[in-house]
Amino acid sequence: MNRQIKIFDTTLRDGEQSPGCSMNIHEKLEIAKHLECLKVDVIEAGFAMASKEDFEAIKTIAKSIKGSSVAALARTLSKDVDAAWEAVKSAKQPRIHIFIATSDIHMRHKLKKTREQVLKDVGQIVKYAKKYCSDIEFSAEDATRSDPEFLYKVFETAIRSGATVINVPDTVGYTTPDEFYSLITKIRENVSNIDETTISVHCHDDLGMAVANTLSAVRAGATQLECTINGIGERAGNAALEEVVMALDTRKDLFGLTSNVDTTQIYRSSKLVSALLGTAIPPNKAIVGANAFAHEAGIHQHGVLSEKSTYEIMRPESIGLSENKIVLGKHSGRHAFDARVRELGYNLTKSELNRTFVRFKDLAGKKKVVSNLDIEALIQSKYTEVTGIYRLDRFIVNSGNTITSTASIKMINGDMTKEEVATGDGPMDAAFKAIEKIIGTSFMLEDYSVHSVTSGKDAQGEVIVKLRKDDNIVVGRGLSTDIVEAGIKAYLNAVNKMLSGATTQEEDTNAKKTDNF
Ligand code: KIV
Numbered sequence: 001m002n003r004q005i006k007i008f009d010t011t012l013r014d015g016e017q018s019p020g021c022s023m024n025i026h027e028k029l030e031i032a033k034h035l036e037c038l039k040v041d042v043i044e045a046g047f048a049m050a051s052k053e054d055f056e057a058i059k060t061i062a063k064s065i066k067g068s069s070v071a072a073l074a075r076t077l078s079k080d081v082d083a084a085w086e087a088v089k090s091a092k093q094p095r096i097h098i099f100i101a102t103s104d105i106h107m108r109h110k111l112k113k114t115r116e117q118v119l120k121d122v123g124q125i126v127k128y129a130k131k132y133c134s135d136i137e138f139s140a141e142d143a144t145r146s147d148p149e150f151l152y153k154v155f156e157t158a159i160r161s162g163a164t165v166i167n168v169p170d171t172v173g174y175t176t177p178d179e180f181y182s183l184i185t186k187i188r189e190n191v192s193n194i195d196e197t198t199i200s201v202h203c204h205d206d207l208g209m210a211v212a213n214t215l216s217a218v219r220a221g222a223t224q225l226e227c228t229i230n231g232i233g234e235r236a237g238n239a240a241l242e243e244v245v246m247a248l249d250t251r252k253d254l255f256g257l258t259s260n261v262d263t264t265q266i267y268r269s270s271k272l273v274s275a276l277l278g279t280a281i282p283p284n285k286a287i288v289g290a291n292a293f294a295h296e297a298g299i300h301q302h303g304v305l306s307e308k309s310t311y312e313i314m315r316p317e318s319i320g321l322s323e324n325k326i327v328l329g330k331h332s333g334r335h336a337f338d339a340r341v342r343e344l345g346y347n348l349t350k351s352e353l354n355r356t357f358v359r360f361k362d363l364a365g366k367k368k369v370v371s372n373l374d375i376e377a378l379i380q381s382k383y384t385e386v387t388g389i390y391r392l393d394r395f396i397v398n399s400g401n402t403i404t405s406t407a408s409i410k411m412i413n414g415d416m417t418k419e420e421v422a423t424g425d426g427p428m429d430a431a432f433k434a435i436e437k438i439i440g441t442s443f444m445l446e447d448y449s450v451h452s453v454t455s456g457k458d459a460q461g462e463v464i465v466k467l468r469k470d471d472n473i474v475v476g477r478g479l480s481t482d483i484v485e486a487g488i489k490a491y492l493n494a495v496n497k498m499l500s501g502a503t504t505q506e507e508d509t510n511a512k513k514t515d516n517f
């Protein structure tokens with residue numbers, strides 16, 4: 001009988017601390033719903049005291065999620081615990097997650113507290129939180145650089161005061177698999193009341209060992225694993241959920257463990273997080289990268305054709321990657337389209353289906369065949385839709401190596417239409433300047449990336465832009481078989497988000513970083 005481990009997802013908290021990764025409340029809720037479908041055991045929804053937006057996002061997620069516990073992070077301060085509880089109290093399974101640093105370096109230079117003060121804080125705050133909530137997680141920040149003897153005392157105190165989970169973070173990604181194995185083993189041997197609690201680990205990837213360290217801790221007896229989708233997170237990120245889960249699944253023979261995660265939701269969750277944060281997944285990324293299941297070398301292709309297991313240790317279907325067969329064309333009707341969307345595992349509302357079908361018809365008119373990857377890209381584009389402000393009516397772009405690029409853009413805003421012409425350094429620059437003339441304000445283009453959804457000359461291109469206005473950064477995404485149109489749509493998508501206030505204050509993100517970590 002396999003032992004069960006728990007997956008604690010912190011994409012919405014630690015993941016959101018990665019540079020340039022901030023989401024608004026709707027985006028966070030969308031991700032939380034996907035995490036629930038993925039069947040993670042715990043969703044860490046945010047850090048309630050960090051900002052009003054974080055607090056509201058946690059509260060909204062707590063109300064809507066039923067299948068996973070919802071946790072909120074707090075420092076060892078009663079005002080933090082009050083806010084965390086206020087944010088998660090309506091969850092079906094609420095959890096308060098309290099942390100304080102336990103390494104000498106953090107206590108001396110960041111907290112300016114002695115060991116005795118930290119021990120006292122831990123006992124008091126866990127007891128305080130326990131009055132609100134039965135499920136309390138306690139994290140010893142920078143545990144891997146803490147004096148082990150002190151760490152045992154801290155954990156003993158937290159458990160005695162009511163902590164149901166004790167978390168051992170490798171906050172700065174410093175440890176190695178062997179060392180971490182031995183730390184977890186020693187914690188099990190030296191913390192007298194350890195059997196009353198769950199041991200959790202939380203590994204950062206600064207030296208590229210987050211997943212290896214996590215798996216090593218599992219072998220030493222950790223039963224809750226903290227991770228993020230696509231491994232996003234502070235600095236180099238956290239252990240990637242898809243890697244940890246698929247390693248445990250693929251090597252059941254070695255680990256003898258199972259998780260509740262529905263692995264067939266992995267690919268979809270990864271695409272969603274990448275789309276909403278505007279962070280591309282490297283093609284060679286384990287499990288979810290575009291090349292993860294591609295066999296390029298002739299000798300490999302030959303092997304896979306005669307017997308898949310020669311070079312494939314996992315099946316693409318196990319992460320929800322459908323065969324990219326040609327499915328639909330311009331004569332395909334509504335029923336065929338709806339059935340395909342369901343088959344791909346998406347549960348769209350009627351109006352979302354209608355809008356996606358219109359986009360599909362438009363695409364089918366331009367492309368001979370529409371593949372599953374195309375349809376998934378069309379579905380994903382719903383996450384970046386902001387309706388109601390500016391819509392693109394038409395555009396004309398003139399460019400070449402002997403002329404100055406010129407763009408003429410006509411946009412609709414309610415009953416009004418406006419057209420402007422601008423020149424620029426290349427077609428995109430000209431088009432973006434024309435848009436800015438129409439809306440009467442300009443933005444800083446922080447990032448611009450293009451990739452194709454499928455191969456072939458008529459492939460859809462996806463453009464992701466990040467725009468900045470003062471402290472606000474927004475991500476926009478555009479999809480089209482015409483790369484200039486995709487760029488204009490992405491820019492407009494970001495502009496609409498910016499103007500509709502669907503933004504996240506980068507100031508808040510920075511506050512989280514400097515105040516607390
Ligand atoms: O990395 C870390 O130490 C953390 C804690 C708050 C768990 O994110």
Ligand code: ZN
Pocket residue numbers: 014169171202204234
């Ligand atoms: Zn962390």
